[in-house]
Amino acid sequence: MSTALGMIPLMTFVPVEGAASREYVAAFRQNALQRLYKGEPAELMFPAIPGTVFRGEVADVLPAIGESQFQGQGKLLTTDALNTHGRALVVLKVTDPRFAEYALPQGATLEAAVLLGSSERAVADQEDPDPHEELGKLYLSRSLSRRARGGRTARAAVRPRCPPGRQ
Template identity: 35%
Template sequence: MDLLIILTYVAFAWAVFKIFRIPVNKWTVPTAALGGVFLIGALILLMNYNHPYTSLAQKAVIAIPVTPQVTGVVSDVTQKQDIRIKKGEILFRLERTRYQARVERIQADLMTAIHNVHVLKGQMDEAIANTSHVSAERDRLFKEYQRYLMGSQAKVNPFSERDIDNARQDFLAQDALVKSSVAEQAQIKSQLDSVVNGEQSQVVSLRAQLSEALYNLEQTVVRAPSNGYVTQVLIRPGSYAAALPLRPVMIFIPEQKRQIIAQFRQNSLLRLKAGDEAEVVFNALPGRIFSGRLTRILPVVPGGAYQAQGTLQSLSVVSGSDGVLAIIELDPDSEVDALPDGIFAQVAVYSDHFAHVSVMRKVLLRMTSWLHYLYLDH
């Protein structure tokens, strides 16, 4: 862009020499050259400092990598590639036989567990009744045994030692049955008392497993997370899709406000403020100028971001990573919306300082846009 200013001045000086027939000699040529150096130098410094420009800008868009939550073989893929789709539309399906079978198996186990709870309640009632029965029989035999003992202590013992021993053994045997029945009753009660949120623990566990199985079954159908489109769909029926975050199978581009990300020199930071007027030109649209606003400056420089590693970290010296990133929001325009996401652009921001010099920047930006007709590399 500085070259355009110099060439413009050279053309203007040549026209002045020709129109006014100024003689070319050792005084006029150095005067024009030195005057151009001071004039152009001052204008370039004022313009570059107060109205920053960058050729490093891009129509940025946030992409969502699509990774299935479950693993399986792809059975069906959407045909709507690079076409707007609505939230919830199917992107692809996975074979669901294995996940359906697990749901049905857990459902069967759950029904069995619920039935077992009713069986346990019946067994509990039966155990209580049995305990009452054997306890009554034990009490009767105890009284019988006591009667034999009291008879043995009389002057005339009507019972033999054998009768007394049999009565004692019958009582002890019945007492053992009572203890066994009480233990069985306690065991059944402990199973019934293992309750979580009002339900038997095994039933709760199976319900949780069923919820997880139903969720996994539902995840065999992968849907659009929002309105947008998918691009470069490379999977086909028969492809294997794994639930690995590092292996997405599809890229989804959600609908979003179209923004321009521009990278400026660090010495432009004092003249970049949110709300400043901005203009953008695209390589793909020669001769067109698009207006917008600088919305914010990102609070970090890409080259200054570090992550914990197994080695000592040194300063980043990667070329092109030291610029300040700014976000430009363009005014609504159908031509901009029709451009492919990720396309490159050039941006100029106009501050309130030396506003009259911004006319030069605007003229130069339009000249840059016209040069795009020539397929020049920048």
């Protein structure tokens, strides 16, 4: 945003770079932050393109959460300001070549699942694999496929990966 004399916004800038590079921003719970890395594979599903799941990857994990900011206003804070649960913003890039066939406007909504622990950094960090992660991957991979076909499933934003050797 641009401001005149630092008081109120003068105008809002709408970047076109994100649309050209097929990047989208998704909000994830904070408990996934320690396992979200750049380069992790992702699956994206757009309500505007029903029945299709696209491949993608994590392009960036933004370093700050806006809900932890407070601005001086000359009055005391109430507990209403503390009831928000900030989510981590993650930039996802569509890598699926089939996506070029579709034209979506900026701001289109999507559902995303990140395959946690698949990047080289995550594999190096994982020393003691959790046996329950395999079940999570199986359930959630069926979840996105079923949802793409129109079936009802629980909403899943993040999905763990299968530990090495258990595929």
